Amino acid sequence: MSSASSASPSQPSALDRARKKAFYRIIPLLFISYMIAYVDRQNVAVAKLTMTKDLVGFTDAVIGFGAGIFFIGYFLLEIPGSLIVEKWGARRWISRIMVTWGIMAALTAAVHTPVQFYTVRFLLGLAEAGFFPGVIVYLTHWFTDRDRSKALAMFLVATPFAQMVSPKISYLLLKIGTTEVVNGQTITHPLVLGMTGWQWVYVFWGIPAVMMGLIVFFIMKDRPRQASWLTDEEKEALESELERERAVRSRGKRMKVSEALRHPKVLLMAWAYFSIVTCSYSIEFFMPSVLNDWYHMNLNTLTWLIILPPALALVGQLVGGWSSDHFQERRLHACLPIVVGATALACAPMTQGNLPLTVACFMIGFAGFKTYMPAFWSLPSTFLTQAAAAGSIGLINSFGNLGGALGPYIMGKVKTVTGSFVGGLYFISCSMLLSAIIIYFLGLGVRKKEKEEAEEQKLLDGLPEK
Template sequence: MSSYEAASLGPDGLAAQAAAAAGQPGAAEVERTYRKVFWRIVPFLMLCYVVAYLDRVNVGFAKLQMSTDLAFSETVFGLGAGVFFIGYFLFELPSNILMHKLGARIWIARIMITWGLLSAVFVFVKTPAQFYILRFLLGLAEAGFYPGVILYLTYWFPSHRRAKIIAVFMSAIPVSGIFGNPLSGWIMQSFHNNQGLAGWQWMFLIEAIPAIAIGIATILYLDNGIANAKWLSEREKRLLTDDICAQQQEKTRTHSVAGVFRDPRTWWMSLIYFAFVTGQYGLTFWMPTLVKSTGVTGAFNIGLLSAIPFLVAIVVMNIMGHSSDRRRERRWHLIGPALCGAIGFTVAASFAHNTAVSIAFLSLAAAGVLTCAPLFWSLPTAFMSGATAAAGIAIINSIGNLAGFASPYMIGYLKDLTHSTQSGMYVLAGMLVIGALAVWLTPARLVNR
């Protein structure tokens, strides 16, 4: 090659040409392959999580009618909303290990079909005991779905690509709020007393159907891993496998589940996640009640206004996910949103009777807490892989999601005690500050990969 030709190609062109000559994939081919994988699996997983999250938190909307119809106090509702996570906690680790052994396709389908069936049974709830039992069983059924998907994504994407991928996947949370809140409000308002069923009963019944249908579709659509993907060429499979293997060789390995329990990093990550999940479920379970307390009436109107914070969150969480991957920086991309969430809760609580101010700062709170969740998972998956990751992710998610029990129960108890949501929201803000501090104390060399 002449010096003129070399100069015209530039350094990137020369590198690509050298890689091609050596039989190695160039940057363009790598990006093209990862785009192919992304469009094949991430939108489908996102759809699954939209349905999962809708069935998990639609109890917050049901409360608007259910508490009156069944004479449930705020504490009863908060305990029922939270007891889901006791079942979730108990079965999450074995569920994730089983998924790693049996394969994602069958296991994720099993999870979705069983939780869909249980969600439909909420139509028959009459007493607090029935409410608690069904919420507990729903937690058992859904245990392993979210950490299973996080684990599944580690089979396809190396850690330096994962923050933006998880951010896109977890956009399902605000998407479920954007569409689910108005949908739930519309169902409850439009179907109330139809065929002798209350609006909240119709909501549980109708919103259970997609989980069962998509669970069946999962069996037909999802692949267990790179080796099973018939839509990838052998060269593309090799490229992806080499990337994953190269990353795993750089990680600190723990060789047993017992070792994961002994690793202090597992417990530190669990503390951080617990703090963030406290804010997340405080927001998602109580959003309809918070909006209603500002003076808004009508289930559909409450649903529309409740969607606004989630619209803001979906934009912010994807911007931050891309920024974190591009800079390969994790800590400050988590600390900033956590502190913004704390400010949002504090101001929204202080102006609880002003609809415009409350919605504006609930939007800041939603953007903060929902951005923390996907960015958090780039921390533990930076030093865990394989079976260790299956156990570690499940342990961290199980312990962190105990906040899903504590958070709604705490807010319900404080609301009964003080007749206001202010004190509960101040506690949520304090937990986010604790999470931000714990991230700041995490060594950058451990997680910035």
Template sequence: MQERNTNLTIDNLSSSALACRRKVAWRLLPFLFAAYIVAYLDRANVSFANVYMSADLHFSPAVYGFGAGVFFLGYFLLEIPGALIVERWSARLWISRILVTWGLCTAIVAFVHTGVQFFSARFLLGCAEAGFFPGVMVYLTHWFTERDRARAAAAFVIAAPVSLAIGAPLSAAILHAPWPALAPWRWLFIIQGLPAVILGVFAVRRLTDHPRTADWLTGDEKRWLIEELGQESASREPGQPPAWWRSLLTRNVLLLAAAHFMANVAGYSFIFWLPANLREATRLSPVLADMAPALPFSAAVVALWLAARSSDKTGERKAHACIPMLAAALGIMLAALPNLPGGLVLGVITLTGGAVFAWIPGFWVLPTLSLSRDAAAASIGFINAVGNLGGFLGPFVTGVLRSQGYTRMASAMVIAIAYAGAATLTWLVAAPRRVEQSQAPASRTPGNL
């Protein structure tokens, strides 16, 4: 009789765990996914507007490249404070504030007339959006155990290529439609800024800061989740630096920050210059050239999700970050070879798009595996802040090279070297032992992550 009662208790616990994981995933991830779609489109829609805006305002490639990248200087300023605010105060209110202000700042870009105004508007947009990505990565540690975290991160981060895959045809439709009073590229920023404001208002009702305040979980589900997360947190505490800021000086965090810098030099050069490069390399019509970026970003959706599932299934993180980086370096070099048929270039760039995003889930699990909560939150903010300086440098350097008359191969070499450096630095990170296969969740459905 005692054995049967024990089995019943274990069965109930297992049932509560599965139900809890399912509820948390469906409660939080769809909203965060939608918010990041809007966030990524609002930072990258300038790439779709580039040709038309630059023609109207007489911007050189260097001016456009600086304006596209200066977003990340503003983003840099609030990365660490934003992550710590989520950890110590309220993710719900902070994310809501971010959404509303970045939506308004996106619309402001529609009214620029000079280079200085363009730089200022993009800088303000970066300040407004700062803290969102590291804040969400910290927020996920409040709700998902280590075994589920890469796929939870992937369910959020996959919104980036989805937003660009959707954004390409959507932006093409806006840019080629007749609009009153303002040029179509100006309407692009106004229309795509509004959803962030709407989601910001909705975030206050949808998000919950911690499991202990989640009235949509049962008592058993709350207890299971709080205990699981508490045990993981306790296992990381011994031997950790007593203050969160000291974690920023540890070898692993510095390596990850440098790797993220290099990866963003490459990745944002690829993203911000993709429409212009495709137009030049494939000689497609303006409408098709504006829609073509949907292909590599659609490939990225599939590659990112498969990489995250594989990383969680095996418990391996570093190789799942390094291999896509090296694949992206190779693909970008191949696509820049001279005299290739336009169709072949488009095919290579499509496959390369998958690699450009596939490294992200495995990479962002690494700083959460061996640090206390405050240290992990500060480290994620620091890594993303330093990395986003690469998001400024990459597009700017590409713009300068184009202004000086260099070919696409020159910028491709910069991107490839940056990806190779990012892979090398990531490989040098001392990662903890793999999560055992038996600990991985049996179910692979989205509801169970």
């Protein structure tokens, strides 16, 4: 019998105890790490509000291209990074990533020309490459199929949480070295260590990444068998359950990494991810600029408003992840949020002049391109295992994130050429819809029928204990 059913009804089994411990021991560390990573990747959206005034030649097109070039460097090391996590473990690799990206993020404070900005953003992408797919692979080493979407959701909400927490802190930092009028009085905020506000945004958020990298090195455990906070019985139960699930997915011919990387479903998932990332990073980088362009508000009001969309997205990701695991369904849980979000963003230009409606559209759009993620990132492990799954996740993430280079560039270029963000918003909403169409017709993640579930459980129970 499976170890999942070895305990009495009144007492949690060793497997259930291990599953519970994994959530509160692993997820908080990954959550904080990803939150810092996302701030370092996205803080240019707030920093640009004063950076473009201090530096000559920094137009919206320059900022958009620089924000996007991050993903070119990111692309180059994604697949090797995810394979490293599968073969050698996550602890040392993720620690290295965090230390180097923290250093590169802080160095953005030293740029004075567009070329320097492009160079640092490219190197930041190289430094951070492998973190996200590495974590996705790492979670498959700890969480069973029934828990994986929920674990992904709890990890992924770090991004909307970062977007809620960082703007107000960055806004306070932006005041350094600037002059403002408060209640009719002119107040000058002095430089700190010779640096102005936008420079401190980069330095301030780079330091925690280095610190967390060191913490990860000493605390993270690669596999359940290495965890001192699990009993021997719990280690055995969790490792056995994970191994039996891998055996079910890999019955028959085991797919090689090279086969997985050219598998049609993997390539279509990469295309779908590219399409939605084109949209998501465009909004994340340019939403403050769109609101400022349409409503000419002060920075304090603006930084309060841009907290609202990620707040709704946070709720959406948690609910979406729980619902996807509860119903054991992935496809509709990925597609429907994307369609709703794309519709909202397509309506946003029609709300210009009505601030509450504009913010509501951005909130629904944000929720759409965040809520789909737990279900989407559960799809590769439904038909791939081990190195093949790791390689495919790296490919999907690396190619998909090239949309993060395309989208912001198009948004910035359209604004520079036409003087309006409207064309860019229509483009990215169409890109988002394309993603939903691809995911739907993949045929992955459809809820299993009771007969199929019973057959799979029978196979699981029939596999030998480790």
